[in-house]
Amino acid sequence: MEREADVVVVGAGIVGGAAAYYLARRGVRVVVVERGSMPGEQSRKNWGFVRQQGRDPIEMPLVMEANRLWRGLERELGADIEWVQGGNLALAGDAERMARFERWLPVAREFGLETRLLRPRELEAVVPGLAGAWVGGMHTPGDGHADPEKATDAFARAAAAHGASLRLGCALQAVTTRAGAVAGVVTEQGEIRTPTVVCAAGAWSTRLARTLGLDLPQRWVRGTVARTTTAPRVTTCAVWAPDVAFRQRRDGSFTIAAGGALDHDVTLDSLRQLRFFLPNYWKNKALFRFHVGRPLLASLAAARPGSPARRRPLVWDRGLEPRPNPAKVRRSLAALQRVLPSLPPLGIARSWAGYIDAAPDLVPVLGEVPQIGGLVLATAFSGHGFALGPIAGRLVAELIVDGKPSLDISGFRFSRFAEGAIGKPRNVL
Numbered sequence: 001m002e003r004e005a006d007v008v009v010v011g012a013g014i015v016g017g018a019a020a021y022y023l024a025r026r027g028v029r030v031v032v033v034e035r036g037s038m039p040g041e042q043s044r045k046n047w048g049f050v051r052q053q054g055r056d057p058i059e060m061p062l063v064m065e066a067n068r069l070w071r072g073l074e075r076e077l078g079a080d081i082e083w084v085q086g087g088n089l090a091l092a093g094d095a096e097r098m099a100r101f102e103r104w105l106p107v108a109r110e111f112g113l114e115t116r117l118l119r120p121r122e123l124e125a126v127v128p129g130l131a132g133a134w135v136g137g138m139h140t141p142g143d144g145h146a147d148p149e150k151a152t153d154a155f156a157r158a159a160a161a162h163g164a165s166l167r168l169g170c171a172l173q174a175v176t177t178r179a180g181a182v183a184g185v186v187t188e189q190g191e192i193r194t195p196t197v198v199c200a201a202g203a204w205s206t207r208l209a210r211t212l213g214l215d216l217p218q219r220w221v222r223g224t225v226a227r228t229t230t231a232p233r234v235t236t237c238a239v240w241a242p243d244v245a246f247r248q249r250r251d252g253s254f255t256i257a258a259g260g261a262l263d264h265d266v267t268l269d270s271l272r273q274l275r276f277f278l279p280n281y282w283k284n285k286a287l288f289r290f291h292v293g294r295p296l297l298a299s300l301a302a303a304r305p306g307s308p309a310r311r312r313p314l315v316w317d318r319g320l321e322p323r324p325n326p327a328k329v330r331r332s333l334a335a336l337q338r339v340l341p342s343l344p345p346l347g348i349a350r351s352w353a354g355y356i357d358a359a360p361d362l363v364p365v366l367g368e369v370p371q372i373g374g375l376v377l378a379t380a381f382s383g384h385g386f387a388l389g390p391i392a393g394r395l396v397a398e399l400i401v402d403g404k405p406s407l408d409i410s411g412f413r414f415s416r417f418a419e420g421a422i423g424k425p426r427n428v429l
């Protein structure tokens, strides 16, 4: 293993993989350390929506540039990632949700994103055979979707092809500092001297930050996803209804989820960080289901002095596979069959779950950390970082190589938490 690097990237999800790719393309010597046996966690498990629609205005310039990148990624990375620019349709079952969409339209207009509100009779033109008593919908034809595993692997492979060194099964155990700046890292495969570390560790970033005395508020929520058996082709549009979100894959199967309903496994961190997240829980209480059980006990056991978690905080629960919620799988399949009644009866081929890392204001943490020179955070993508991954990676590379990213990322600064400058979430999806 390399003993020296210009940059060490922690995590080979879509964010870390993209950062390594854009850095390597600029001639930077990069080592990516990934504690899992494959690149990425959430990045492999998500719905695959690449959505500009409904975003917090602060994210719009980034996600629109990301969309431009996605359109050319298959060519650029030389890989099939099942990219489809089929649009995104958000459905409203009541006037309140429709009013939220209406309130978001000025954002689309401000940024020049083609988006229309649709009346019920216009919905069928977007998704043939769509059924249901909808009040209306919001349609963004330029949105798309892609295969999460293929896209994540493609970035990791392309980074390696451009000279990045990808170390799988190699957890970062510590970042070493000297005089307030990064000096190197300690990994399972040895030490690397480096002046720059990019933390793209997804849901584990809070722990990594804590080892450096930094308090990064990140909430974990468990999202359940399933894949159906195959069906005749119906639509290329990704659809987000209150009871089910779905996209049809190239082989005809559907990726489905319970339309944004999430499980929250209470842990010690949820209690520690309650003050950051309480307003958001309250606002979205219909979407969350709280579970007090094994994860809380595990986090209490982990906090015991001398526990494996205390001795090796960044390694001990590697390979954690959260359980999918079977009720959500059943409900989302039933909702899919109601929304698209022409489909034959479908079964579930596979279901899985992933922990989402969310910031209190539901926008990422992206940029340098003032307290520690050379430490760059690219994390807390709050359930929509698959779409943002390519641009987040490119901006990280620009920040490191040029000293300044090409888009304004000041709104994503880590210091906003300490400053108390956390705005209310302004996304509508």
Ligand SMILES: Cc1cc2nc3c(=O)[nH]c(=O)nc-3n(C[C@H](O)[C@H](O)[C@H](O)COP(=O)(O)OP(=O)(O)OC[C@H]3O[C@@H](n4cnc5c(N)ncnc54)[C@H](O)[C@@H]3O)c2cc1C
Pocket (backbone or CB within 6 Å): 010, 011, 012, 013, 014, 015, 016, 033, 034, 035, 036, 038, 039, 040, 041, 042, 043, 044, 045, 046, 047, 048, 049, 050, 051, 170, 171, 172, 173, 200, 201, 202, 203, 204, 205, 208, 222, 223, 224, 225, 314, 315, 353, 354, 355, 356, 378, 379, 380, 381, 382, 383, 384, 385, 386, 387, 388, 389
């Ligand atoms: C159920 C679900 C549905 C979602 N749907 C969408 C969607 O439709 N559209 C969208 O845009 N986004 C979606 N998201 C969010 C999106 O998947 C994430 O925001 C994005 O993948 C984050 O990428 P990442 O690279 O930061 O994280 P990850 O893919 O989780 O990568 C982080 C990596 O860091 C590694 N790591 C952690 N600690 C260490 C260490 N100490 N040493 C070495 N490696 C380490 C981990 O093993 C992991 O591979 C969804 C997420 C989930 C879970």
